[in-house]
Amino acid sequence: MDLSAKKLDVTLGGRRVLHGIDAVFRPGQVTAVLGANGSGKTTLLRTLAGLQKSEHGSALFGDRVVTDLDPRERARTIGYLPQDGAVHWNITAGDLVMLGRTPHRSPFAGPSPADWEAVVTAMSATATLEFADRTATELSGGERARVLLARVLAGQPQWLLADEPLASLDPAHQLDLLAQFRRLADEGIGVVMVLHDLIHAARAADAVLLLHEGRAVAFGPAAEILAPDPLRAAFGVEVMAVEDRQGIALPILTGRSPR
Numbered sequence: 001m002d003l004s005a006k007k008l009d010v011t012l013g014g015r016r017v018l019h020g021i022d023a024v025f026r027p028g029q030v031t032a033v034l035g036a037n038g039s040g041k042t043t044l045l046r047t048l049a050g051l052q053k054s055e056h057g058s059a060l061f062g063d064r065v066v067t068d069l070d071p072r073e074r075a076r077t078i079g080y081l082p083q084d085g086a087v088h089w090n091i092t093a094g095d096l097v098m099l100g101r102t103p104h105r106s107p108f109a110g111p112s113p114a115d116w117e118a119v120v121t122a123m124s125a126t127a128t129l130e131f132a133d134r135t136a137t138e139l140s141g142g143e144r145a146r147v148l149l150a151r152v153l154a155g156q157p158q159w160l161l162a163d164e165p166l167a168s169l170d171p172a173h174q175l176d177l178l179a180q181f182r183r184l185a186d187e188g189i190g191v192v193m194v195l196h197d198l199i200h201a202a203r204a205a206d207a208v209l210l211l212h213e214g215r216a217v218a219f220g221p222a223a224e225i226l227a228p229d230p231l232r233a234a235f236g237v238e239v240m241a242v243e244d245r246q247g248i249a250l251p252i253l254t255g256r257s258p259r
C-alpha cells in the first residue's frame with residue numbers, strides 16, 4: 001500500500017516547517033528525500049512514521065491516517081531509522097536487534113523461532129552477526145548504525161523510513177546498505193531515505209523528492225529531478241552530468257549558483 005503525504009503542514013515550536021507537502025511514495029521503490037539543512041526532511045520522515053503530528057493534512061498508509069493506526073500495527077508497518085543512532089541501554093547488539101521484534105510478540109512470551117530467524121536474517125544482511133554478543137554502547141558509530149538498521153529490519157516492516165542512513169558508514173558499507181535497500185524494494189518494501197549525497201541518490205533511488213524551505217519543489221524519477229534546474233532551485237548549486245558505466249547521469253557539483 002502507498003504511503004503518502006496529503007497537504008501536510010507541520011509546525012514546530014510555533015514555526016511552520018512543512019508547507020502543504022503532497023507526495024505519494026510507492027512500495028517496491030527507493031525514494032530519496034533531499035534538501036538543504038533545515039529544509040524539513042527529518043520532520044517529513046517523522047510525520048510519515050506517525051511520530052510527529054501534522055497541523056493540517058495527513059500522512060496516510062493507503063487511505064488510513066498513520067497516527068490513527070494502533071501503535072503495534074503501526075510499528076509492524078513502518079520501520080523508522082532515526083538520524084542520531086544513539087543507544088542508551090547497556091544491552092548486547094543481539095538483544096537490541098531482538099527489540100525490533102516487540103510489535104510481533106505477545107508481552108510475556110519468549111522469542112519464537114520466527115523471532116530468532118528474523119533477528120539472524122537482519123543481522124546477516126547488515127553484517128552485524130559478529131557483534132551479537134557485544135555491548136551496543138561499545139561498538140563504533142558505524143557498527144552501531146548497522147545494528148540499529150538490523151533492529152528495524154528484524155521488525156519486517158512494509159515501509160522503511162531511514163534518516164541519513166549513510167552518515168556514519170564507510171564507503172564499502174554505504175554501498176552494502178544501498179544494495180540492501182534495493183533488495184528490500186525488489187521484495188516489495190517501500191524505502192524512503194534522507195540523503196545528502198547526490199551521486200548516491202542518482203545511483204540508488206528510483207524517485208527523488210526535493211525539499212526547499214519546507215516545500216516540495218520537485219518530485220519524480222531520479223534522473224529528471226537530479227538535474228541542473230531542480231538542484232539549483234533546491235540547493236543553489238550548479239552540477240554537471242557525467243554518465244557512469246551503467247549510463248546513469250551522475251550530478252557532479254561544479255560550484256554555487258550565482259546569487
Ligand SMILES: Nc1ncnc2c1ncn2[C@@H]1O[C@H](COP(=O)(O)OP(=O)(O)OP(=O)(O)O)[C@@H](O)[C@H]1O
Pocket residue numbers: 012013014015017035036037038039040041042043044
Ligand atoms: N523541536 C523543534 N522546535 C522548533 N523548530 C524545530 C524543531 N525541530 C526542528 N525544527 C526546525 O524545523 C526545521 C526543519 O528541521 P528538520 O530537522 O526537519 O530539517 P532537515 O531538513 O532534516 O535538516 P538537516 O539536513 O540539517 O538534518 C529547521 O529549521 C529546524 O530548526
